[in-house]
Amino acid sequence: MSSKSAKAALRAKALEARDRLDAEARIEASLAIDRIGAAEIDVTPGVIVSGFFPIRSEVDVRPLMFSLRERGARLCLPVILDRTTIVFRELLRGAPLVEAGFGTVGPGPEATVLEPDLMLVPLAAFDGTGHRIGYGAGHYDRAIAGLLAAGRSPHLIGVAFDVQRVDRVPAEPHDVALQAVLTESGLHAVIASRI
Secondary structure, eight states, rough: OOOOHHHHHHHOOOOHHHHHHHHHHHHHHHHHHHHHHHHHSSSOTEEEEEEOOOOTTOOOOHHHHHHHHHTTTTTEEEEEOOSSOOOEEOOOTTTTEEEEEETTTEETSSEEEEEOOOOEEEOOOOOOOEEEOOOOHHHHHHHHHHHHHHTTTOOOEEEEEEEGSSSSOOTTTTTOOOSSEEEETEEEESSSSOO
């Protein structure tokens, strides 16, 4: 089986498990993720944190984002400009949100574009080594690669439910591993933190 086929099968399995969680379980797990992340993610005032607004049955990281803002973080959200490009626009209280691609919303074109220091990364599946499977379009892979090419080294924290963990993600040479994965059972470090 090719790496692409293997990833597609793992993605489908993990998303099916996530979709089976009922709404109350997802809410409770998202609140646990907020409590754990707010206590264990070290942010200093002014650090730029990219989050995401949930689509489908994803973890709702909005409570965690707002907890980090209360500790001085600047927030931004991804906006898909075209089929291959994501930018991260600053999320300010009261700012209007617009369609941002992939079924989500984000700040409009008047918002400041930021380069994240810490990224809360959505994912379909993950393993214990920090490798992730996204939704298949490669947006985050390209965004992370662009930040690295520009000399930035964002701290990458995947955010998911425990049911999305798989035994092994087939990693390719260009894949960038996460430093940690945050789930309702804890912040699971896989590589030493850079923030």
